[in-house]
Amino acid sequence: MIIAPSLLAANFQSLEQALKQIEDARWLHLDVMDGHFVPNLSFGPMVIEAIRPLSEHVFDTHLMVANPGQLIDAYIEAGSDRITFHVEVDEDKHALIDYLKTRNTPVGLSIKPHTSVEQLLPYVDRLDHVLVMSVEPGFGGQSFIDHSLEKIRQLKTLRTTHDANFLISVDGGINASNVDAVVDAGADVCVVGSSIFKAADPAAALKAFYDR
Numbered sequence: 001m002i003i004a005p006s007l008l009a010a011n012f013q014s015l016e017q018a019l020k021q022i023e024d025a026r027w028l029h030l031d032v033m034d035g036h037f038v039p040n041l042s043f044g045p046m047v048i049e050a051i052r053p054l055s056e057h058v059f060d061t062h063l064m065v066a067n068p069g070q071l072i073d074a075y076i077e078a079g080s081d082r083i084t085f086h087v088e089v090d091e092d093k094h095a096l097i098d099y100l101k102t103r104n105t106p107v108g109l110s111i112k113p114h115t116s117v118e119q120l121l122p123y124v125d126r127l128d129h130v131l132v133m134s135v136e137p138g139f140g141g142q143s144f145i146d147h148s149l150e151k152i153r154q155l156k157t158l159r160t161t162h163d164a165n166f167l168i169s170v171d172g173g174i175n176a177s178n179v180d181a182v183v184d185a186g187a188d189v190c191v192v193g194s195s196i197f198k199a200a201d202p203a204a205a206l207k208a209f210y211d212r
């Protein structure tokens with residue numbers, strides 16, 4: 001199981017220190033917000049470009065933006081290794097997936113809490129990962145939405161019935177008390193923000209997720 005700490009919850013007064021705290025993680029989750037698709041604004045490609053040389057992590061960039069097609073190149077050039085955009089956006093999602101494949105960039109689609117897993121059916125055999133939002137996208141520190149567990153189980157079944165091989169990633173409200181249920185339901189990747197970066201010792205908090 002991969003833990004992907006979410007930079008959104010880090011201390012922005014020192015991102016270099018934040019990256020050191022989670023150097024034992026394989027992935028770094030980068031929550032990009034545009035103030036339109038979600039009611040919050042986070043960081044642009046420049047921040048990713050600035051931290052790229054400081055980190056060996058797989059940069060797992062989550063585009064919570066209304067117009068991913070216009071932004072994908074900038075986030076790849078800045079250093080993103082994987083790109084996720086939302087199934088809810090009003091863009092040609094097959095064309096975006098095609099494009100990301102031409103750029104050899106693993107691609108994922110994310111579904112918001114009220115979006116059904118069925119919305120992903122036209123795309124599942126083309127995706128490298130699926131991101132289940134277990135909170136309403138836009139802010140860290142929210143509580144895990146329990147019906148997300150059923151969506152994870154549905155995706156696990158769907159992956160088998162469609163002979164697909166996407167990773168199941170889950171994002172939002174994951175902590176020491178619910179991570180076992182999330183993994184047991186079928187998550188391959190857990191995005192964790194507050195439970196790691198808001199802990200007194202983020203490195204120890206990360207280790208506790210792996211040692212559970």
Ligand code: DX5
Nearest residue numbers: 137138140141172173193194
């Ligand atoms: C919401 C963000 C958060 C974040 C994880 O849009 O995507 O889910 O990554 O933050 P925590 O772990 O604090 O919920």
Ligand code: ZN
Nearest residue numbers: 031062171191
């Ligand atoms: Zn995210």
